[in-house]
Amino acid sequence: xxxxxxxxxxxxxxxxxxxxxxxKRMGVEITEASPERIVGTMPVxxxxxxxxxxxxxxxxxxxxxxxSVGAVLHGQTVDRAFAVGVDINxxxxxxxxxxxxxxxxxxxxxxxxxxxxxxxxxxxTGERVCTARITCLLRGA
Numbered sequence: 001x002x003x004x005x006x007x008x009x010x011x012x013x014x015x016x017x018x019x020x021x022x023x024k025r026m027g028v029e030i031t032e033a034s035p036e037r038i039v040g041t042m043p044v045x046x047x048x049x050x051x052x053x054x055x056x057x058x059x060x061x062x063x064x065x066x067x068s069v070g071a072v073l074h075g076q077t078v079d080r081a082f083a084v085g086v087d088i089n090x091x092x093x094x095x096x097x098x099x100x101x102x103x104x105x106x107x108x109x110x111x112x113x114x115x116x117x118x119x120x121x122x123x124x125t126g127e128r129v130c131t132a133r134i135t136c137l138l139r140g141a
Contacts, residue, residue: 019065026058028065035074038066038105038117044096053095059121059130060090066105067117067134074110080138083115090132099124105134113138 019030019040026047032039040062047058064085071083101121108116114137121130 019069022061023065026061028062030066030069033069033073035070035077035110036107038070038073039102040066040069041100041102043100044098048097052097054097054101054129056090056092056130059092059101060088060132062101062103062121063090063105063119063130063132064088064134066103066119067115067132068136070105070107070117071115071134071136071138074107074115075138078112078138080112080140082139083136084139085134086114086137087135088132090130092130093128094123096123096129101129108133111138 019028027043028040030040042058042062044054047055049055068083068085072081075081075083101123103119103121105117105119108118114135116133116135119132119134120128123129
């Protein structure tokens with residue numbers, strides 16, 4: 001399996017347009033990114049389940065995208081620029097039927113080989129829709 005070389009330009013490409021093809025397809029936009037705080041938005045429309053509510057899997061995509069961005073940025077500081085998600089869990093508190101949801105990821109643990117972020121997703125009124133936790137393995141480039 002080839003090792004990925006993630007240079008600064010590649011990192012910018014990863015973060016632009018939703019953090020990858022799935023994020024682009026779902027309308028994820030990363031609006032702020034540092035190892036300490038990552039913020040992104042996603043429309044509810046187009047990301048719903050059959051009852052018209054935001055799909056729980058869509059919340060997980062937003063959470064994993066934001067947590068992975070944080071892990072990659074942290075990984076740069078410990079010479080391990082490649083992050084892969086190894087665990088995600090989510091609690092869905094409230095449904096959303098329209099508008100935009102916003103996720104804010106903050107670190108729970110940032111080590112040399114693993115990084116864990118908590119992601120709080122809120123609706124347009126600021127009410128919590130979902131709380132997720134994502135853990136990423138950090139690998140060298």
